[in-house]
Amino acid sequence: MLSPISDAGPTAERAPTATLHWRVRAAVAVRTVAAIGGGYLLASLATRALAITLPMAAVDAVVTATLTGLVVYPCAVMWCFAARTVPRACLGLVAACALPTLVILAHQGAAVAR
């Protein structure tokens, strides 16, 4: 009976002092950096984009946006580790960042034009 968190991940079935292939270590490292750094970037961008576009009073928009950003972050982290391959993980993050970035740039452009 396989319990849910029994043998998982690259350390499974390997004796602890045996070395992991450097590829596996590198993959984990890249996913981790993408998750922590990229995830924070995505959460920040999403928060900012929401704050400037939500159709409510300024203070309410900021609060709603920030509450949402706190949820975006763990989702981004989980994506980075759930994605089938490392390039998929990174590209997924980049793709997700695209929309809020465009929104922010458009908003700044409109502000400058005014």
Next chain:
Amino acid sequence: MTAFAQPVLVLAALGAAMSGWIALSLAMSRHWQNQHGRGTEPSERQRRTLQATGAAGLLVSNLVCLFIWGSAQGWIAWLGLLTAMALAAAWVLSYAPRTAHVLAVACALSAGCLLAWGIALHAL
């Protein structure tokens, strides 16, 4: 609400939740087997009855909580109460599994009496 009615109603809610959780657990094969012996299974009808009674117990405790604390704090209190009683139920099912259904019946009966008493106290 009179000062005495609240503790009585709280106890009623606790009893209802406890019996509810135990009933729900007995609807699961694993805990039924701890009670009745390996390999036995509750019949489909028994399972449904247990699930229904269990849900009813939890619902009663919910209503009592909302009654005592009002709508906002009532939900919070109910969730806290459910957590406490679930932990207690897990303890009973691990260490005294054969007494589980007796305990459930006892809790349900006491909860009923306490509820009636509490409502009477509140109304008077």
Next chain:
Amino acid sequence: MMGGLRLSMAWLHTWSGLLVGWILFMVFAGGTASYFRDEITLWMKPELHRALPHPVTQPVAADRAQALLEQRAAGSPRWFFSMPGERNPALQAGWIPAPSKSAGDAPKKRTRRSFGSATIDPATGVDLGKVRATQGGDFFFRLHFDLHYMSALWGRWIVGFCSMCMLVAILSGIVTHKRIFKDFFTFRPGKGQRSWLDAHNVTAVLALPYHLMITYTGLVTLMFMYLPSGVQGVYQDRTAAFYKALNGGPGDVKPAGVPATLMPLGALVRQASGIWHGAAVGRVVVNLPGDANATVTLTQQEGHGISHDLPTITFNGVTGALLSDPADTSGGAVQTRGVLYGLHVGRFADPLVRALFFLSGLAGCAMVATGVVMWAVKERPKHARMLGPGRTGFSLRLVDALNLGSIAGLLVAMPVFFWANRLLPVATQQRPEAEILWFFTAWGSAALAAFVMPNRPMWKCQLALGGILFALLPVLNAATGGAGLVTSLGQGIWPVAGFDLVSLALGLLLLYAAAKLRSGGTVNQPAVKEMPLAGGAV
């Protein structure tokens, strides 16, 4: 990642949980203790352990506070005091010191310690004085998000990072748990690794709403620091305007320079209660007392809604004119944030609901503790296979030591803090810091011992030590000038009685755990419910 969603989430759950688990245990323990921070503070001030004879009405209490503050804090730019209540029978007053007259003084950085304070008997208005200086329960409260011996900013970032990892661990744990309903009540004691997993599952799943709530709302309390891009995007550099819109309040009051008598505060208290349909006042803040522009802001007492944003009313302090608009309500989002903040802090809760929060917090401590211990339990056979029976490699030894030091070590440090509170002389210089130093010295020593000998006898030793220290707290209380159990139960001083009883219970629990731990190398560990459950001290 490898092997599908469940396995990758299991991996993520393990590492996001393990690597921050040692800090998280302390955060959970400190936070759980904080539910009773007022009670802890009262216990740590035995000079206040007496049933204050007749409870007085709030207007009378306010007038008493005003009398003392006018005497002791004349010229101060701000006074504040909190009304006596069940959790704190005395009237707690504070003030910002009057600005120094000599112009040559360099402006001092205002720290918490430079506030003036007094504890007043509400019936007589007398300063209860001679109360030993202690940070009390506030120490655990601040510890669990500011940490210590570092700037608060660093502490909050570290705790924030750990909390986000915790949220990731919870969410990935939910995704990866295959039979979340079938395993709901399952706990099989005495079966080694399986028992640890069962214990971890039970304490995690049965209190899952709480764990999700407390972790997310914890992040919410400091969310504008963690994710400032929203505030910056909309307000750019006018962040002060954002906080004013968020928190309300009278804002900065400018002195008129004209002296004027402050009107009796009792009358304002009565008026505020009236506007609130009888609800009690919790806190009073007076800005610029003695000036013509003085304002008095009254905050409602906790316990009505859930929100952390309690209703406030501001009056002109000289004329009594109503300055704030009672109809001024916040938007939905701000109210939501207030509720989330309030849920985390839990000050709205009555004693029963607070006890339920406390129990859930203990479950959280147990969840973290069983998690980190379980990792070590699972690793041990692998190390034994490679290196021989009973031998462990560096990584496992490190985890063993960290587990021991952060769990059992903390459970030794907490009661030491209370022992120091009673044994340090009252006149000690910088007494609060001295007590805190004892806490960390005890913890450091325990951690050091853990690194030297990270094995089961050391667990037994430290758990037993923590157990004895906790269990003897009621005795210490009575022997060092506090209200012993007989007195506190007899006179109805519930905070002190509660502290004594819970300490006793925790101590006995730890002693039981230490006793049930069998010395020896087998993985067959006893029932986990008795293991380091006790996270919070009261």
